[in-house]
Amino acid sequence: MHNGFRNLHLKPVAGRLTRVAVACTMALSLALAPCQESLAQEKFQPKASPGATANxxxxxxxxxxxxxxxxxxxINYVTAAVGQxxxxxxxxxxAGMFAQGINLDQPIGVLVPLVDGAPQPIALLPTNDIKxxxxxxxxQTGPADQLDDGxxxxxxGANTIFxxxxxxxxxLAPQKDLLDLAPADPSSLFDGMGNKYDLAFRIKLQQVPAETRNMLVAQIRQGFEQAMQKQAGGNPDQARDVAETSMKQLEQFINETDELNFGLNIDQANKEIVADTAFVAVDGTKLASLYGGAKPIPxxxxxxxxxxxxxxxxxxxxxxxxxIDQTRASMQSSLGTLASALENEDDLNPAQRADIKEMIDRIAELAMDSIAEGRADVGALLLTDTEKFQFVFGSFVSDGSEAAQIAKDIAAKVEDDASAPRFEFDRSVYNxxxxxxxxxxxxxxxxxxxRVFGDTLQVHIGTGEKSVYVAIGPDSENLLKGLIDSKDADKGADRPIGQLKFRLLPILEYANAVEANDAISAMIxxxxxxxxxxxxxxxxxxIHNGQETKITVGEGLLKAIGAAIQQAQQxxxxxxQF
Structure with missing residues (x-):
């Protein structure tokens, strides 16, 4: 009964997916093209559009x-991995039913040039026999007409496809003359895409004329202005400042971006799903300097x-x-928004609002001073087994003594509160x-x-001349000291500028030890x-004038998700309920 219910819903879904895979180029053409008057097949007369591709x-x-x-x-691999x-x-x-005539080993593509400033899609199907x-x-479409030139x-529906x-x-295109722009062999345009990914796109913003980019920015700005006019309550001037900062960054991105790439690939050989993104700014622009200034450091x-x-x-x-300048502007806007939110917080009296704002301003100033030194250095580590978890964090700051003083001043503000934590400052000095x-x-x-923290939660903090450390969890102080001991061990910078790694199994094993759960047990x-x-x-x-990011999801994570789904269904x- 269960499988029958599932198949009943999967068949139409799979049918739609298949038609997208085979005829996706038609769908994209329809989505991007203006609607044309629908004509009966037997009365079809193509509209003349001389010079439609001249510009x-x-x-x-x-x-x-x-x-x-x-x-x-x-798709077979992924659906099997998630238990479906x-x-x-x-x-x-x-796919077998709808792909007759299609070369099953070649990719499908869509090209979108601008014609007279408007995007016009041209779809490309790999086939020797489109008929x-x-x-x-x-x-789905009715019989095709064939013109004298073939x-x-x-x-x-209301759309015509040539x-x-x-x-x-x-x-395939929404206007006949657009077909003249289609290459006989698009392989070079698909370089780095195609069968390297299941889905990929490349945007070259500098191919868009400056006046068109300016028009886009103007339309977005108009949308911001309309949103500001409709905004009720709060601080409209502050909201406008935040919007203006965002607009400037967006305008810079639109006008100074050279190329943006994205690719999503299901990699069966390595049993993972990979998403690649890459951004490149125009050489010599401020945006290129912004990204070009990022280099790995010890x-x-x-x-x-x-x-x-x-x-x-x-x-x-x-x-x-x-x-640094861009971060400062963004932080100032964020602080203004936060200050407005504090003013509207009814649970706080004026003195409390003032104290919180002061502390936030000091933390922000320390963060900005740290960034102003032209470097960022941060690390965080989580260790778990079935008995305990340990977490440690470390970061570069411009003034560790100021970080300690901020903590001391916060403690002084709450010392008369019976529910406040207990603070012990300057307990010792380690390395x-x-x-x-x-x-x-x-x-x-x-x-x-x-069961996680014991009867007493302990948070260990360390402040050095240019560093701050935090550790939580049983025996985490030793983990913190190990991080301190290694501070001078790294002499090179042969690594990415940023990286994150997450392993679900040890986290689930610890969570299940704290409190057993059928779904977690199934995932384990x-x-x-x-x-x-x-x-x-x-x-x-x-990368040159830009950055690239790679996100990888292992097969184990897919199977864990599938196990959780199956457990919920059972x-x-x-x-x-079924």
Whole structure:
């Protein structure tokens, strides 16, 4: 009964996905093109549009889908990994029905040049016989007309699509003259895309004329202005300042970006899903300087990069003067918004608002002073097993003594509050770092919190001349001291400027030890059989005038998600919800 219910819903979904994979180029053409008057097939008369491509740019946008074979294999892999194999099989069945005439090993693409300043999509299908493909799609489009020059014409709803066979590719467009812009072989335009990814796009903003970019900025600015006029309550001047800062950054991005790339790939060989993004600014612009100023630097916190970590985050990079200025402007806008929110907080009296604002301003000033030194260096580490968890954090600051003083001043503000934590400052000095301790009793009613932290929550803090450390969890002080001991060990900078790694299995094992849960137990069982322990990684690195980011999701994480879904479905069935 359960499988029957699932298949009932998956078949139409898979059918829609397949039609998108085979005829996606038509859909994209329809979405980007202006609607044309629908004409009956037997009365069709194409509209003349002489010179429609006279003022055409190179493609501003290139989009590719992997080949039908690649999509089928990758979808089968993912649906099996998440415990829903029927979806993949149904997709493959429908793909076989609708892909007649399509080269199953070549990618599908869409090119979008600007014609007279307007985006005009040109879709490209890999086929030597577009006529056979159109015949297969007659149920959706009706029979195709063929003009004297061999161009096919179909009507889909209120839209007209022109199709031309070009060697081993077929071009589709909403206007006949646009077909003249289609290359006979688009392989060079698909370089770095195509079958390298299941889905990819490349945007070249400098192909867009300056007047068009300015028009786009003006339209966005008008939207901001209308939003500001409708805003009720709060501080409209402050909101306008925040919007203006965002507008300036957006305008800079639109006018100074050269190229933006994205690719999503299901990598069966390495059992992972990968998302790649890359951003490149125009050479010589402020935006290029902003990103070009980021370089990896030696780090005092590189020891958090550990293979046995449940999770870690590390970043160590130089910061350009342009990035410092932009960060300062953004922070000032954010502080103004926060100040407005405090003014509207009814649970605080004026004195409390003033105290909180003062502390926030001091923390922000310390953060800005640290960034102004032209570097960022931070590391965080989480360790877990079935008995305990430990977390430690370290960061570069311009003045560690000011960080300690801020903590002391906060403690002084709450010393008369019976529910406030207990503070012990300047307890000792370890390897040049002054150690402090914050303690708070965990209420007896909080059973889970007591199993995690014990009867007393301890937060260890260390402040050095140019550093701040924080550690939480049983025996975490020793972990903090280990981080301090390694501060001078890193002499090189042969690493990405930022990286994160997350392993789900050890975190779930600890969570299950604290309080058992059927869904968590199912995920643990699946991860224990998987090739990886539920990995998620994010890596950010520098490229010329820009940055690139790679996000990787391991097969184990997919299987864990599938196990959780199946457990939830079983629970619902037992409750009679199916």
């Amino acid at each position: 055409a740019t190179e493609p501003v946008l290139v989009v590719t889908l992997g080949s039908i074979n690649k999509l089928m294999q990758d 194999p029927n979806a993949g099989m149904t997709f493959g069945m429908f 056979a493909t159109l015949k297969r799609l007659e149920a 161009t096919f014409v179909i009507s889909v 199709i031309r066979q070009m060697d081993s590719w077929a071009a 780090s005092a916190f590189a020891s958090v990069i550990r293979e046995d970590a449940a999770a870690y985050y590390h970043a160590a990079t130089s910061i350009s003067p342009e990035a 040049g770092v002054t150690m402090h301790l914050i303690e708070a009793d965990v209420p007896e009613s909080e059973d889970e919190a007591r 069982a699946e991860l224990s059989r998987s090739a990886d322990p539920g990995l998620l990684t994010v890596v950010q690195d520098v 629970a619902q069935m037992q409750q009679g």
